[in-house]
Amino acid sequence: MTVKGLAKTFTLKQKTPGLAGSLRAVWKPDVKEVTAVSDIAFTLEEGELLAFIGPNGAxxxxxxxxxxxxxxxxxxxxxxxxxxxxxxxxxxxYQIGSVFGQKPQLWYHLPPEDTFRLFAR
Structure with missing residues (x-):
């Protein structure tokens, strides 16, 4: 796997409260750009494992x-x-699998790599 300069920006509509805000949102919505991912780059070689761990919104x-x-x-x-x-x-x-997990799905007394191996069986 090779990743170079990967980025994702979402455009969100901002709504002003009230009737006037609702009407304005239909004809001339206020928008805000939110960057979710910025300039990610890495290489993963065959046989290597990768896990994404971090706070919400990372x-x-x-x-x-x-x-x-x-x-x-x-x-x-x-x-x-x-x-x-x-x-x-x-x-x-057809070639890959991915796991989206929450904290309760991990076993705290096992390192993440061992937990993934256990559940891969």
């Missing part, structure tokens, strides 16, 4: 969704098993 799920082809990035490039995920999602989907 861009973990957004990055994984781009690398599995669920989301299109705003910029950058990626190659996963020779596929560009957002262009060849169906082909890639």
């Amino acid at each position: 861009g973990k799920s957004t990055t994984i969704k781009m690398l599995t082809g669920i989301l299109y990035p705003s910029s950058g490039e990626a190659s996963v098993l020779g596929y560009t995920p957002w262009r060849e999602r169906r082909k890639l989907a």
